Amino acid sequence: MNLLNNATILQVAIPTPLRQLFDYLPIHNDANIGARVLVSFGKQKKIGIIVNISDKSDCPLHKLKPIDALLDTASLFPPALLELIHWASRYYQSSLGEVFEAALPKRLRQIPKNPKPNARKKKTETKNHNLMAVPALQDTAPELNTDQKYAVNTITKQFGQFQTFLLDGVTGSGKTEVYIRLIEQMITLGKQSLILVPEIGLTPQLLTRFQKRFGVPIAVLHSALTEKQRYEAWQQAKTGRAPIVIGTRSTVFVPLLSLGIIIIDEEHDASFKQQEGFRYHARDLAIMRGSLEHCPVVLGSATPSLETLHNVHIGRFQHLLLSERAGNAAFPSLRVLDIRHKKLDEGLSQPLIETIREHLSNKGQVLIFLNRRGFAPVLMCFECGWTANCRQCDARMTLHYQHQKLQCHHCESTIPLYKQCPSCHHTDLKPLGIGTERIEAALQRHFPEHNITRIDKDTTRKKNAMRDTIERIHKGETEILLGTQMIAKGHHFPNVTLVAILEIDQALFSTDFRSLEKMGQLMIQVAGRAGRSTRLGHVILQTCHPQHPLLTKLLEKGYTEFSEALLAERRAICLPPYSYQILIRAEAIKRERANHFLHFVKTQMTKKQNNSVKFLGPIPAPMERRIGKYRAQLLLQSINRPMLQKLVKTLILEIEKNPIANSVRWSLDVDPIDLY
Ligand SMILES: [Zn+2]
């Protein structure tokens, strides 16, 4: 754009929580919407994005500062992506500057040493080297079964149009093969495929499979990359050099030269939701992106979220079912092991120990799932009842026996293990409850002749530790694997013939209305690790509640009927997806401040509405004190989403400008998935 006179104003989005744009004067003749600028902001220098070019400002002209430098000669964002960013800022009621910040690789968010326009040669911008290349199939493609063929054909018919599909198939039903066939066609059409995977779902196994099947560059974006690698992958995606772009949550914002399809694997996974700063849901944004870019969106899952199933019911998404397990793999058989009145040895029942022995003697691998790391969640004095609690949080400290320490799993603070009770000085301190470390010790006692591998946050901290461990398992160097949800996702363990699930009873009676859904998804995923080659898998669930109606439904009828029952419950009490929520959180060093702020917000909002929005709270957060701060929350819920959005929108700017907003740290969470 040519800027003709001095009255030209650049409206710039700056990464700050303030929900407004900032006006600056241009210094060049040339400025484009979507380009970065370096500006003075208060006493700091910041990088902003030009959002609009106007001839008016609310500020007197002589008060406006010129920008320090223009950093790009062209927009960094294709028009549809710019539109997505604006939509995200409106929908999640976040500042546009923060949304742009989430959308850019770190390298482009850093202030350059010599600020000058980043003018890349036009040639590399537009030339797509590999886009027209026909895929070089290096690995042989397996024959598709009827369901897979139907899915591929149905989605193919919608190329070039927006439609969301749920690709619903159990672990091992061949969802990845469906993705591969779709991507293959995209490459032939000269279009790019965008694949989103959960945080820990991006396994070397999946990447290797893609690399073997496609002879084209694959841009990979995830949190373990260096800044340089991330920036290069971003460039490959933007210029079209990479026909396949695969990454975690924030990859939904990567610019693409020619987007043809979006695939979201494990769409139910909670890691698609950003829980800090700009709180967005990558699945929901991906669907919006598909609609803006006119391309199909495929949501894959063995355990679809209730939100997605609801969208299938109301006809918004099209359901594609993969009902068979691909190849020769058989479904695992599920068995409940009633442990009421049974003596447990460090969490393991006698019948379970015998079953493990049986599988090991038949040369099968055994997988034990327990979603709690450490040795025991509580250390208690049996003389006076004292328990080891965190000084900064309302939480007990977990005992880590191996490192002789107590650790808070909320703030990560640690202290050495007590030798005697600090309250009564007795030495009768005992661990209560079980964690993976404790099960490992018990298993070593029962099966001294077998190799045991534990996979949790504590054993996989070192770089490549996870990869090396998985390799060892595949080579058969370990017979018993034991771990938290880290082993439940993504990885294939073809020789596992027995899966044992421990300690899920808490989830059956949690106050979190999503806990049963999460438990069901996790259980099905863990169960899916068994029997993936030709051997039949067995799954054993130890529980004190074998008659729990929803648990029985899950085990006897499967995830579909289980999720239908959950949906019916949600509908009856009008919880999401049958209503919409916005959560306002506040935290402060002083308890009253957080409360006071939320009461103020509630009063302001109550004045402006006619009972279509329900308020729950303010109440203390379920764990009120965390890292030394008191936390409170106010939940807004309505069956009328536009009304709810409008109420918050009209008041948020007022609240933001009120001095009371500076007395606490507060945030807005639209469609929260974690209220607890
Ligand atoms: Zn004591």
Ligand SMILES: [Zn+2]
């Ligand atoms: Zn703590």
